[in-house]
Amino acid sequence: MLIKIKYFGQIAEVTQKEEEQLEVSEGNISALLNVLHSKYDTLNNKDFQIAQNQELVSLETELTGAEIALLPPFAGG
Amino acid sequence: MKDKKPMKSVFKEGAITSEFIGNSIYKHQTKTSIGAHNIFLGQVRADEIDGKTVSAIEYTAYEDMANQKFHEIRESSFEKFDLTCMHIYHSLGTVKAGEICLFVFVSSPRRKVVFEALEYIVDAIKADVPVFGKEIFEDESHQWKVNS
Numbered sequence: 001m002l003i004k005i006k007y008f009g010q011i012a013e014v015t016q017k018e019e020e021q022l023e024v025s026e027g028n029i030s031a032l033l034n035v036l037h038s039k040y041d042t043l044n045n046k047d048f049q050i051a052q053n054q055e056l057v058s059l060e061t062e063l064t065g066a067e068i069a070l071l072p073p074f075a076g077g
Numbered sequence: 078m079k080d081k082k083p084m085k086s087v088f089k090e091g092a093i094t095s096e097f098i099g100n101s102i103y104k105h106q107t108k109t110s111i112g113a114h115n116i117f118l119g120q121v122r123a124d125e126i127d128g129k130t131v132s133a134i135e136y137t138a139y140e141d142m143a144n145q146k147f148h149e150i151r152e153s154s155f156e157k158f159d160l161t162c163m164h165i166y167h168s169l170g171t172v173k174a175g176e177i178c179l180f181v182f183v184s185s186p187r188r189k190v191v192f193e194a195l196e197y198i199v200d201a202i203k204a205d206v207p208v209f210g211k212e213i214f215e216d217e218s219h220q221w222k223v224n225s
Contacts, residue, residue: 006139008139008207009137009209051142051207069142071207073223073224074205074206074224076138076143076167076179076206076210076224077178077179077202077208077224
């Protein structure tokens with residue numbers, strides 16, 4: 001399936017882009033992360049949470065095809 | 078699927094001015110059931126890190142999710158506390174040291190409520206809302222802010 005992935009803050013510095021569309025096979029968030037880690041090798045050193053359809057999800061959550069976002073630590077306020 | 082009602086954006090481009098804050102207070106003078114307001118203003122601090130001073134923070138956000146989170150904080154605040162109204166404004170883009178980047182304004186008939194509500198709301202914003210801050214130093218290098 002084709003998934004839109006958004007990157008923010010220091011994660012966007014690693015990927016050198018704010019979003020992209022990736023063709024990935026069905027699976028969970030962990031499988032998607034493996035793809036991203038092999039694409040961006042310095043992602044390993046970064047702290048981030050993952051949102052699917054604007055809700056935080058765990059590694060075991062199944063991909064639905066909805067928008068994914070990689071969110072570094074929050075710094076609001 | 079969650080029911081997503083239309084909501085107004087919390088974000089404002091650049092710093093929140095004292096004129097805007099003063100005008101917000103003025104606009105509540107017609108709401109005479111209110112007996113107590115409480116206001117939180119987040120100000121950009123000129124932190125010194127390894128001999129370099131922060132001159133500004135550049136804010137970005139996952140805006141759709143952030144507005145949804147602000148909406149959830151708003152709903153839960155009205156459930157928990159007897160509030161007459163509440164307003165949240167957060168900056169995006171560059172805010173210089175000394176300028177205001179967050180304005181939270183709660184109002185209630187009674188004072189105790191607004192103290193509790195304001196702390197709850199500000200803590201929730203810091204913990205739950207996907208806003209990111211790039212601390213810019215005077216020499217134009219940067220580091221990423223993390224809420225403690």
